[in-house]
Amino acid sequence: MIPDLDPSSPVPLYLQIVEQARRLVALGALRPGDRFLTVRELAVKARVNRNTAARAIQELERAGVVRTRVGQGTFVVDGAPRIEPSRRQAILDSALEKLLIEAQTLGVTVEELRRRFSRKLEAFQKERKAHRERPNPSTD
Amino acid sequence: MIPDLDPSSPVPLYLQIVEQARRLVALGALRPGDRFLTVRELAVKARVNRNTAARAIQELERAGVVRTRVGQGTFVVDGAPRIEPSRRQAILDSALEKLLIEAQTLGVTVEELRRRFSRKLEAFQKERKAHRERPNPSTD
Amino acid sequence: MIPDLDPSSPVPLYLQIVEQARRLVALGALRPGDRFLTVRELAVKARVNRNTAARAIQELERAGVVRTRVGQGTFVVDGAPRIEPSRRQAILDSALEKLLIEAQTLGVTVEELRRRFSRKLEAFQKERKAHRERPNPSTD
Amino acid sequence: MIPDLDPSSPVPLYLQIVEQARRLVALGALRPGDRFLTVRELAVKARVNRNTAARAIQELERAGVVRTRVGQGTFVVDGAPRIEPSRRQAILDSALEKLLIEAQTLGVTVEELRRRFSRKLEAFQKERKAHRERPNPSTD
DNA sequence: GTGGTCTAGACCACT
DNA sequence: GTGGTCTAGACCACG
Numbered sequence: 001m002i003p004d005l006d007p008s009s010p011v012p013l014y015l016q017i018v019e020q021a022r023r024l025v026a027l028g029a030l031r032p033g034d035r036f037l038t039v040r041e042l043a044v045k046a047r048v049n050r051n052t053a054a055r056a057i058q059e060l061e062r063a064g065v066v067r068t069r070v071g072q073g074t075f076v077v078d079g080a081p082r083i084e085p086s087r088r089q090a091i092l093d094s095a096l097e098k099l100l101i102e103a104q105t106l107g108v109t110v111e112e113l114r115r116r117f118s119r120k121l122e123a124f125q126k127e128r129k130a131h132r133e134r135p136n137p138s139t140d
Numbered sequence: 141m142i143p144d145l146d147p148s149s150p151v152p153l154y155l156q157i158v159e160q161a162r163r164l165v166a167l168g169a170l171r172p173g174d175r176f177l178t179v180r181e182l183a184v185k186a187r188v189n190r191n192t193a194a195r196a197i198q199e200l201e202r203a204g205v206v207r208t209r210v211g212q213g214t215f216v217v218d219g220a221p222r223i224e225p226s227r228r229q230a231i232l233d234s235a236l237e238k239l240l241i242e243a244q245t246l247g248v249t250v251e252e253l254r255r256r257f258s259r260k261l262e263a264f265q266k267e268r269k270a271h272r273e274r275p276n277p278s279t280d
Numbered sequence: 281m282i283p284d285l286d287p288s289s290p291v292p293l294y295l296q297i298v299e300q301a302r303r304l305v306a307l308g309a310l311r312p313g314d315r316f317l318t319v320r321e322l323a324v325k326a327r328v329n330r331n332t333a334a335r336a337i338q339e340l341e342r343a344g345v346v347r348t349r350v351g352q353g354t355f356v357v358d359g360a361p362r363i364e365p366s367r368r369q370a371i372l373d374s375a376l377e378k379l380l381i382e383a384q385t386l387g388v389t390v391e392e393l394r395r396r397f398s399r400k401l402e403a404f405q406k407e408r409k410a411h412r413e414r415p416n417p418s419t420d
Numbered sequence: 421m422i423p424d425l426d427p428s429s430p431v432p433l434y435l436q437i438v439e440q441a442r443r444l445v446a447l448g449a450l451r452p453g454d455r456f457l458t459v460r461e462l463a464v465k466a467r468v469n470r471n472t473a474a475r476a477i478q479e480l481e482r483a484g485v486v487r488t489r490v491g492q493g494t495f496v497v498d499g500a501p502r503i504e505p506s507r508r509q510a511i512l513d514s515a516l517e518k519l520l521i522e523a524q525t526l527g528v529t530v531e532e533l534r535r536r537f538s539r540k541l542e543a544f545q546k547e548r549k550a551h552r553e554r555p556n557p558s559t560d
Numbered sequence: 561g562t563g564g565t566c567t568a569g570a571c572c573a574c575t
Numbered sequence: 576g577t578g579g580t581c582t583a584g585a586c587c588a589c590g
Contacts, residue, residue, distance in 0.1 A: 008487045010490075010579090012574055013574080023237075023241055026245055091246060092242070095242040096260040097264075098239075099236065100260060101166040101167075103232060105165075105166055105220075106221075106231060106232060107220030107221075108228075110261065110265065113261070116233075117236060120233070121250065124237075124240045147581095150573085152580060178562065178563085179562080179563060180561095180563095188582090190583095191581075191583090192580085197563085198563095202482075207288045208288060209287045209288050209562085210290075210563050210588080211563070212287070212589095212590070213563085214562095214563085292589060293590080294589085303517075303521050305525070306520070306525055335590095372523060372528060373536075375519050376519065377443075378518070379516065379518075379519045381442060381443055381446040384548075385500075385501070386503070386508050386511060388508075390541065397537060400516040400517065404524075432564075434565080458576090469566065470568095470569095471566075472567080474579075475565090477578085478578095478579095488577090490573080490574055490578050491574045491575035491576075492574095492576095493578085494577095
């Protein structure tokens with residue numbers, strides 16, 4: 001887990017970690033109830049300062065991805081986050097628009113975009129299915 | 141044009157301007173050959189310092205969206221940017237993945253995502269078509 | 281003559297014209313005594329404002345490449361410019377260093393550089409010879 | 421390091437700094453992995469505003485000479501830049517042509533040019549060798 | 561008129 | 576400590 005961080009990216013390390021964690025959760029590699037890395041473990045694995053690791057976890061908690069229980073550790077939260085429908089729509093719409101603009105800028109045709117979208121979606125579902133059938137989480 | 145910037149956003153003002161300009165180009169609201177805002181105009185409209193406006197335009201030039209001629213102004217470039225196919229694929233794939241992860245995190249179902257994708261794509265095409273048929277650019 | 285100017289280059293148009301003129305003189309395409317373009321001719325051929333053309337010619341005169349005789353026009357000057365030996369050495373050395381740094385930065389090997397240098401030099405001499413044998417100047 | 425800037429030169433200060441840094445890298449005085457000056461150090465040594473120093477370093481990063489990590493500093497990059505062969509050839513050819521034209525303009529004979537080229541090349545290699553054998557970088 | 565550069569000084573985020 | 580951003584205001588070169 002957390003294999004590829006780019007220290008010379010403009011996006012801060014702690015946010016890169018957050019993104020990757022969210023990715024793992026979305027892909028099903030980290031499942032609700034799974035225990036998350038401790039600050040120390042994360043710092044070692046990501047080769048990052050402990051402060052940075054702590055900040056990443058803090059941010060994940062703020063985003064409702066994990067939940068820390070004192071004395072027990074931090075765990076992946078179950079279910080979708082509570083969010084008002086209108087905001088949900090807005091976020092999704094914005095994500096779609098970003099994709100379309102990127103594609104247009106790259107000169108991707110509508111047909112190609114549809115095709116790539118479908119393929120990616122299927123690959124995504126396949127990976128999630130694989131994770132659902134796997135009984136023991138092993139995410140590092 | 142370029143009216144709404146969020147000074148409290150983590151993404152810098154000059155990049156917010158860049159994003160909006162790229163959006164206008166992708167949507168066809170700004171077409172190849174069109175004159176872009178001058179640094180001074182942009183600074184006034186975006187309520188930003190001249191330096192910041194200049195930086196945004198320089199960034200747009202670096203990205204190949206725009207071409208500036210000292211003493212004359214800057215103009216929208218025609219055609220898609222030159223980019224090696226493998227990088228193009230990687231960028232598109234990454235954009236697709238971001239969308240899927242965002243959707244998954246929001247708890248959007250596959251069916252809903254497909255539907256919203258198609259709708260957004262059609263709306264996008266419609267808007268581009270409208271701009272293509274409009275002879276006189278008036279984007280401010 | 282003066283075919284390829286790049287209006288969106290950081291180097292000003294009038295200097296681009298100067299460089300090209302010096303190139304033609306060095307290659308022998310323009311020979312001492314040849315009549316140079318008038319400001320108007322230059323402006324038309326280079327598709328440039330007359331002020332810009334005038335400035336280019338003015339700069340060429342300052343550099344000792346051409347000489348304007350009132351009422352007669354401007355002519356290419358003969359012979360090498362008068363310059364003190366030490367400065368000459370310094371200029372040449374600086375030009376050599378620029379080449380070496382550029383080559384090193386590009387990862388060009390010493391052998392390749394030697395080879396390319398020799399080839400370029402021969403091509404250069406060949407072109408000069410061709411111009412010397414041509415009786416009538418036709419440089420536009 | 422980076423001591424002598426010419427404020428009255430037409431080439432901007434931040435580019436003069438870039439040139440000198442590239443020179444040091446090409447000569448081997450700055451080696452891959454070496455730490456580069458911080459923005460603040462550079463500003464002091466070059467007697468330049470912090471903004472100007474930062475701009476120079478950003479430009480070096482854009483050119484692939486250096487890699488900066490926020491909060492850590494900037495470091496010299498290893499290896500030659502990725503560049504397509506055709507562009508590489510074009511750049512080298514252009515650099516060669518500039519040298520030849522300069523030499524011709526100065527009235528340097530072919531023989532002298534060959535001699536000076538060889539000498540400069542040997543001096544260049546010698547300096548690089550000296551730097552390679554020196555274990556501790558001390559470039560300021 | 562255009563964009564480009566530079567300084568001064570401030571504030572912020574990241575490690 | 577690091578680099579990044581922004582403003583204010585000045586000066587310059589180009590077309």
